[in-house]
Amino acid sequence: MTTADGLPSPLADMEPESRLQSERPQQSDGSQARARIIGDSARLATPTDNAIVTNQGVSVTLRGLRAFYGDAEQVKGVDLEFRANEVTAIIGPSGCGKSTMIRCINRMHEEIPGARAEGEVLLDETDIYDPAVDVVAVRRAVGMVFQKPNPFPTMSVFDNVAAGLRLGGRVRSVGSKAELQAKVESALRGASLWEEVRERLHEPGAGLSGGQQQRLCIARSLAVDPEVILMDEPCSALDPIATLRIEELIDDLKRRVTIVIVTHNMQQAARVADRTAFLLGGELVEVGPTQQIFTTPSDPRTEEYVTGKFG
Amino acid sequence: MSSAGQARLPARFAVSAARRRRDLLARGLILTATVIALVPLALILYYLLRKGLGAWSTSFFSTDPTGNTFFKTSSIGGIKSAILGTIEMVGLAAAMAIPLGTGVAVWLIEYGRDSWFAHAVRYFVDVLTGVPSIVFGLFIYIVLVVGTGSSYGAYKGSFALALLMLPVVTRSAEVILQLIPSGLRESALALGAPRWRVISRVVLPTALPGLITGVLLAIARAAGETAPLLFTAGETLKTNYGLGEFMNALPVQIYRDVTSPTTAVVDRAWGTALTLVAMILLLNLMARLISRRSHVA
Numbered sequence: 001m002t003t004a005d006g007l008p009s010p011l012a013d014m015e016p017e018s019r020l021q022s023e024r025p026q027q028s029d030g031s032q033a034r035a036r037i038i039g040d041s042a043r044l045a046t047p048t049d050n051a052i053v054t055n056q057g058v059s060v061t062l063r064g065l066r067a068f069y070g071d072a073e074q075v076k077g078v079d080l081e082f083r084a085n086e087v088t089a090i091i092g093p094s095g096c097g098k099s100t101m102i103r104c105i106n107r108m109h110e111e112i113p114g115a116r117a118e119g120e121v122l123l124d125e126t127d128i129y130d131p132a133v134d135v136v137a138v139r140r141a142v143g144m145v146f147q148k149p150n151p152f153p154t155m156s157v158f159d160n161v162a163a164g165l166r167l168g169g170r171v172r173s174v175g176s177k178a179e180l181q182a183k184v185e186s187a188l189r190g191a192s193l194w195e196e197v198r199e200r201l202h203e204p205g206a207g208l209s210g211g212q213q214q215r216l217c218i219a220r221s222l223a224v225d226p227e228v229i230l231m232d233e234p235c236s237a238l239d240p241i242a243t244l245r246i247e248e249l250i251d252d253l254k255r256r257v258t259i260v261i262v263t264h265n266m267q268q269a270a271r272v273a274d275r276t277a278f279l280l281g282g283e284l285v286e287v288g289p290t291q292q293i294f295t296t297p298s299d300p301r302t303e304e305y306v307t308g309k310f311g
Numbered sequence: 312m313s314s315a316g317q318a319r320l321p322a323r324f325a326v327s328a329a330r331r332r333r334d335l336l337a338r339g340l341i342l343t344a345t346v347i348a349l350v351p352l353a354l355i356l357y358y359l360l361r362k363g364l365g366a367w368s369t370s371f372f373s374t375d376p377t378g379n380t381f382f383k384t385s386s387i388g389g390i391k392s393a394i395l396g397t398i399e400m401v402g403l404a405a406a407m408a409i410p411l412g413t414g415v416a417v418w419l420i421e422y423g424r425d426s427w428f429a430h431a432v433r434y435f436v437d438v439l440t441g442v443p444s445i446v447f448g449l450f451i452y453i454v455l456v457v458g459t460g461s462s463y464g465a466y467k468g469s470f471a472l473a474l475l476m477l478p479v480v481t482r483s484a485e486v487i488l489q490l491i492p493s494g495l496r497e498s499a500l501a502l503g504a505p506r507w508r509v510i511s512r513v514v515l516p517t518a519l520p521g522l523i524t525g526v527l528l529a530i531a532r533a534a535g536e537t538a539p540l541l542f543t544a545g546e547t548l549k550t551n552y553g554l555g556e557f558m559n560a561l562p563v564q565i566y567r568d569v570t571s572p573t574t575a576v577v578d579r580a581w582g583t584a585l586t587l588v589a590m591i592l593l594l595n596l597m598a599r600l601i602s603r604r605s606h607v608a
Contacts, residue, residue, distance in 0.1 A: 140503030154516040167504035
């Protein structure tokens with residue numbers, strides 16, 4: 001088993017697991033993700049087509065993922081696939097490791113002092129925990145939206161969206177001011193915020209309403225053209241109307257990216273997710289089509305949880 | 312809720328007379344304490360203005376002290392050399408201490424965190440904050456004056472002042488950086504920003520107004536110090552610009568003048584003190600205006 005470059009695959013020794021080896025997502029070319037992460041300049045998108053490239057989502061596969069805070073094991077060996085261009089919801093009671101698990105997918109988990117992760121997280125075919133992988137590139141490929149809307153307080157609406165490009169050092173590859181403006185506009189349109197803020201692009205981002213701020217954060221992560229977006233309870237600080245707008249947006253975004261959303265709200269999972277995974281005590285109990293998880297789960301614990309018997 | 316209802320207010324909702332008295336007493340005590348604390352402050356400002364303004368004139372700012380302290384007022388000179396010396400020496404000290412101190416704080420918060428070395432650094436910074444200013448002067452005197460066998464010089468005074476400022480800048484910057492929500496750093500990191508960019512483009516700009524406050528405190532403290540300059544920058548009346556030369560400073564000028572038996576010279580000390588306070592106030596105002604432009608929550 002070798003990869004496209006003829007290198008021995010890090011997966012060669014692994015037991016093939018039928019559940020994980022399910023059909024490869026049709027659209028995405030594995031080399032794209034790999035080139036972006038390893039920094040293979042030959043295969044990187046050239047600056048000229050960078051401005052128009054809109055990535056397709058890629059699949060994310062967890063293999064034996066374990067996450068620790070110091071000695072405490074919070075995620076205890078999870079095998080799970082998030083299919084490309086689908087929305088996967090992760091549900092489970094508080095403290096079951098949902099957030100910790102998705103923070104492993106863009107390597108944000110290790111930012112917490114004393115935290116570490118074991119196992120593999122494959123973006124298409126590339127293990128992002130491979131020592132050769134540039135963690136900064138991983139985070140450009142895998143964006144994240146947090147529970148609390150957190151626009152940069154010193155920056156205007158425009159600068160907040162441009163921040164992804166500027167902070168990531170991509171501004172030179174974007175080129176002219178006009179191109180930057182085009183990218184910001186497209187990201188804001190992508191987050192269905194453009195019409196509301198086009199007149200006040202240069203006002204502080206913190207002056208928007210909570211729901212607008214959260215969409216601004218989504219626009220900010222869209223601007224760097226990620227392949228996956230992780231959402232950690234993105235609506236828990238929002239009112240029902242703002243929540244609805246974000247949910248519509250999620251449905252829209254999955255054409256462009258793969259979405260993993262952690263939620264405490266089971267109605268939300270039922271509304272937005274193609275597939276749902278139920279986590280309990282750091283272990284994956286069950287994963288399947290959302291409809292099935294909520295109506296005919298195979299595990300009794302899932303049934304108890306989705307029918308509100310605990311959690 | 313009619314006003315007539317007050318008569319029928321149930322006893323359990325009424326404020327008891329005893330609690331009303333205790334409340335009045337407590338309020339009275341706190342107000343008294345505040346007034347007592349304000350008295351010296353107001354008196355300082357009053358005397359500074361009354362005695363200091365009298366000494367101010369055009370020549371006060373445009374001429375050097377003559378050293379003549381026995382004859383008529385016009386011949387004692389102004390404090391030009393002291394003003395320029397303080398600006399130059401404190402400026403150089405700030406140029407050294409601000410980047411260095413802020414850098415230490417950034418390291419402590421963003422990188423060192425809970426390592427033993429970070430704890431050691433924090434401890435020594437705390438110790439340095441408590442070191443009397445004359446000790447910094449003594450240290451520079453031993454190392455740069457006696458140690459090199461050379462004479463006094465302005466840059467040596469600046470080194471002493473920079474040492475004095477360093478722990479103040481570090482400690483205040485560390486406190487401010489600690490207050491920056493970690494969610495801000497995380498969201499920047501999650502955009503694929505390298506850590507140095509997160510620090511320089513998100514963390515530091517957000518912290519800027521707080522950082523400026525700390526820097527101003529340090530500058531104000533350094534500008535008011537006499538002791539570290541006495542045997543590092545030397546004593547002179549002349550205006551010197553070279554950093555290797557002797558240099559006058561405002562606090563040194565005050566120290567020298569206030570011990571004089573001549574009234575006019577003592578008045579010059581008041582004028583000098585007012586100048587020093589006015590300069591720090593001006594710097595403070597300028598910094599506030601600049602930092603307000605970067606609208607931070």
